[in-house]
Amino acid sequence: MKNPQLNKHGELQHLLTTEGLPVRIMRDILDRAATFLDLDEGREIKKVPLLHGKSVFNVFFENSTRTRTTFEIAAKRLSADVVNLNIGSSSTSKGETLLDTVDNLCAMHADMFVVRHSQSGAAHLIARHVAPEIHVINAGDGRHAHPTQALLDMFTIRHYKKEFHNLRVAIVGDVLHSRVARSQIHALTTLGVPEVRVIAPKTLLPTMVENLGVRVYHDMNQGLRDVDVVLMLRLQNERMQGAALPSGQEYFKNYGLTEEKLAYAKPDAIVMHPGPMNRGIEIDSRVADGLQSVILSQVTFGIAVRMAVMSTLAGSNK
Amino acid sequence: MNIQIKNGRLIDPRNSIDAQLDVFITDKCIAAIGSAPEGFKPDEVIDAAGLIVCPGLIDLAARLREPGFEYMATLESEMNAAVAGGITSLACPPDTDPPLDEPGLVEMLKHRAKNLHQARLYPVAALTTGLMGKELTEMAELVDAGCVAFSQADAPLTDTRVMMRAMQYAATFGFSVWLRPQDSFLSKDGVAHDGEVATRCGLPAIPVCAETIALSTMLTLAKETGVKLHICRISSAAGVEMIRAARQQGLSVSCDVTANHVHLSEMDIGFFDPNCRLTPPLRSLRDRASLRAGLLDGTIDAICSNHAPVDEDAKQLPFAEAESGATGLELLLPLVLKWAEQDKVALADALSRVTLQPAQILGLDAGHLSIGAAADVCVFDADAYWKVEAAALKSQGKNTPFTGMEVQGLVRYTLVDGKIVYQA
Numbered sequence: 001m002k003n004p005q006l007n008k009h010g011e012l013q014h015l016l017t018t019e020g021l022p023v024r025i026m027r028d029i030l031d032r033a034a035t036f037l038d039l040d041e042g043r044e045i046k047k048v049p050l051l052h053g054k055s056v057f058n059v060f061f062e063n064s065t066r067t068r069t070t071f072e073i074a075a076k077r078l079s080a081d082v083v084n085l086n087i088g089s090s091s092t093s094k095g096e097t098l099l100d101t102v103d104n105l106c107a108m109h110a111d112m113f114v115v116r117h118s119q120s121g122a123a124h125l126i127a128r129h130v131a132p133e134i135h136v137i138n139a140g141d142g143r144h145a146h147p148t149q150a151l152l153d154m155f156t157i158r159h160y161k162k163e164f165h166n167l168r169v170a171i172v173g174d175v176l177h178s179r180v181a182r183s184q185i186h187a188l189t190t191l192g193v194p195e196v197r198v199i200a201p202k203t204l205l206p207t208m209v210e211n212l213g214v215r216v217y218h219d220m221n222q223g224l225r226d227v228d229v230v231l232m233l234r235l236q237n238e239r240m241q242g243a244a245l246p247s248g249q250e251y252f253k254n255y256g257l258t259e260e261k262l263a264y265a266k267p268d269a270i271v272m273h274p275g276p277m278n279r280g281i282e283i284d285s286r287v288a289d290g291l292q293s294v295i296l297s298q299v300t301f302g303i304a305v306r307m308a309v310m311s312t313l314a315g316s317n318k
Numbered sequence: 319m320n321i322q323i324k325n326g327r328l329i330d331p332r333n334s335i336d337a338q339l340d341v342f343i344t345d346k347c348i349a350a351i352g353s354a355p356e357g358f359k360p361d362e363v364i365d366a367a368g369l370i371v372c373p374g375l376i377d378l379a380a381r382l383r384e385p386g387f388e389y390m391a392t393l394e395s396e397m398n399a400a401v402a403g404g405i406t407s408l409a410c411p412p413d414t415d416p417p418l419d420e421p422g423l424v425e426m427l428k429h430r431a432k433n434l435h436q437a438r439l440y441p442v443a444a445l446t447t448g449l450m451g452k453e454l455t456e457m458a459e460l461v462d463a464g465c466v467a468f469s470q471a472d473a474p475l476t477d478t479r480v481m482m483r484a485m486q487y488a489a490t491f492g493f494s495v496w497l498r499p500q501d502s503f504l505s506k507d508g509v510a511h512d513g514e515v516a517t518r519c520g521l522p523a524i525p526v527c528a529e530t531i532a533l534s535t536m537l538t539l540a541k542e543t544g545v546k547l548h549i550c551r552i553s554s555a556a557g558v559e560m561i562r563a564a565r566q567q568g569l570s571v572s573c574d575v576t577a578n579h580v581h582l583s584e585m586d587i588g589f590f591d592p593n594c595r596l597t598p599p600l601r602s603l604r605d606r607a608s609l610r611a612g613l614l615d616g617t618i619d620a621i622c623s624n625h626a627p628v629d630e631d632a633k634q635l636p637f638a639e640a641e642s643g644a645t646g647l648e649l650l651l652p653l654v655l656k657w658a659e660q661d662k663v664a665l666a667d668a669l670s671r672v673t674l675q676p677a678q679i680l681g682l683d684a685g686h687l688s689i690g691a692a693a694d695v696c697v698f699d700a701d702a703y704w705k706v707e708a709a710a711l712k713s714q715g716k717n718t719p720f721t722g723m724e725v726q727g728l729v730r731y732t733l734v735d736g737k738i739v740y741q742a
Contacts, residue, residue: 206523
């Protein structure tokens with residue numbers, strides 16, 4: 001089957017998922033992101049003209065302020081024209097189909113779409129539909145993928161741990177409903193992390209998750225033992241309604257990241273979270289704001305990584 | 319009108335015929351096989367040299383979308399497609415709008431189909447009013463109107479007491495109940511098999527136990543009530559095993575599988591191919607192997623098309639939002655031939671799964687070419703290959719997982735009631 005995110009020269013045409021993303025492209029993106037960062041100051045300094053004259057459309061069929069904002073900043077630092085559309089409550093509710101909306105935006109001369117949608121596979125559908133000179137970035141589709149989040153997580157891990165081949169990484173929480181977790185797992189295994197663990201109750205793990213190349217733990221302390229990186233996942237409040245969990249308190253007791261549980265990890269382990277955090281549900285404030293937390297670095301790096309993705313796509317425009 | 323079909327290879331599973339024999343048709347019926355009856359003068363001769371002559375195909379599940387969903391397909395378009403696929407009889411499920419729960423609707427549908435002079439239509443009526451799973455339909459009236467069995471289509475029947483009563487009532491009159499096993503709670507919001515692909519793609523899943531739990535209820539109640547039960551569209555290895563065991567214990571239950579499930583698995587979803595959004599969901603490769611084993615040992619009696627034409631727009635959506643279903647009437651024969659070739663099944667046995675076996679499930683004296691039987695005949699070229707594409711399909715539904723593939727088996731003539739209704 002043809003890889004839908006590569007063009008015929010093997011270059012990145014769309015960024016839809018980290019699954020099947022060649023390691024060479026993944027490393028290029030991380031290297032490129034590093035060039036956008038002034039590492040001494042830990043923040044971006046450069047505004048570069050790489051996307052000058054290009055139009056980037058942030059098309060969000062599902063509301064998100066944070067991800068959309070970081071994409072917007074990234075595009076503006078690349079000198080692109082940015083258009084933000086929150087379609088969550090407009091066109092589709094008037095009966096317009098997803099592809100009609102996309103066609104209309106194409107007619108407005110979009111060069112790049114950043115798409116978020118509540119349904120798995122929406123970004124693939126759009127990528128299949130648009131003209132070959134248009135690029136699609138998946139900013140989250142249902143439970144399927146959130147590749148830029150995973151790439152910024154990889155960037156953060158590399159920043160603090162330098163290498164991937166000697167790491168033990170634990171992903172904690174609602175893997176079943178998480179596009180972030182799926183993209184993290186594919187990115188970690190692609191970059192050669194030898195041991196990826198998932199820690200969750202059985203109700204929050206998908207069937208045959210071990211086939212993705214992870215070890216399954218139901219006990220948090222065991223799962224965190226000697227890990228180098230802890231990737232926390234956000235717990236959606238509605239999980240209590242579907243009988244997946246009894247209560248937030250009980251979840252926190254068993255799977256909330258506290259200092260006591262974190263003590264099982266390596267002393268220099270880092271703690272990450274894609275945000276927005278539910279303090280007291282999946283993570284204790286003392287950990288979230290503690291010395292091992294690199295959560296705010298993730299946000300900063302996110303802009304550089306998204307700049308790297310966008311400029312990589314623009315460069316493959318053949 | 320006298321028709322002679324000459325020089326063809328006649329395959330008639332019921333009469334154990336697989337030989338080069340001519341077929342002679344007089345007055346809508348098979349008049350003779352082999353040599354012409356005395357004084358027979360053909361008005362028309364079909365030269366079937368190099369072709370296979372078999373009973374017309376009988377499809378147990380073809381949605382024609384009338385009444386109510388004419389934007390998807392019409393009776394006319396789909397009956398055309400049926401005969402182009404060599405299908406001479408088809409059963410349609412009751413999930414129309416309104417559902418087939420009143421004698422008037424069944425009569426109207428039968429009447430309209432009859433006027434088209436193509437395939438024979440056997441409506442399956444709703445088991446409960448409005449398919450709501452609460453009140454029984456007027457079964458005896460519906461049978462008088464021309465329906466052949468009772469089903470819930472894909473609508474849930476969660477109330478086990480209603481299911482038991484419906485089976486008891488149907489058993490009183492010897493009516494058949496056709497059910498597709500799927501627990502409605504376990505399958506809620508699900509769009510794909512609960513396995514590797516749904517996990518990878520992040521698709522809401524339907525576990526195999528949704529099928530086996532419902533199946534267990536159905537088999538238990540069938541044993542209790544003595545109803546004639548037909549299980550529609552079995553999809554899992556565990557389901558096949560349960561039916562095999564029930565039969566070994568003496569329960570008379572029949573079963574079908576869709577042609578799609580014989581050939582495809584969850585893997586075919588690939589990158590969210592909406593053409594593979596099917597009901598029941600495509601399951602694992604292991605399940606597919608068990609479905610094929612079930613066909614081989616006779617646990618599964620028949621193969622149906624599960625024809626469900628869907629309009630183009632309804633498929634141009636993210637996987638979970640895309641309408642479930644695929645066009646199938648014109649692919650039934652090619653997919654059965656492909657299965658026969660792959661699993662080295664004798665052609666007569668393979669064809670019986672779409673002729674004789676479904677006729678028996680429908681309770682019809684059909685699906686064979688005995689002398690005196692209605693001349694419903696399919697003449698096809700087993701060695702002709704064609705490419706599945708929208709333009710090649712008569713059905714108004716153009717979506718199928720097999721789009722772009724080469725398939726084997728081209729229908730050349732279809733006869734219903736001794737009349738040529740399709741010719742290519």
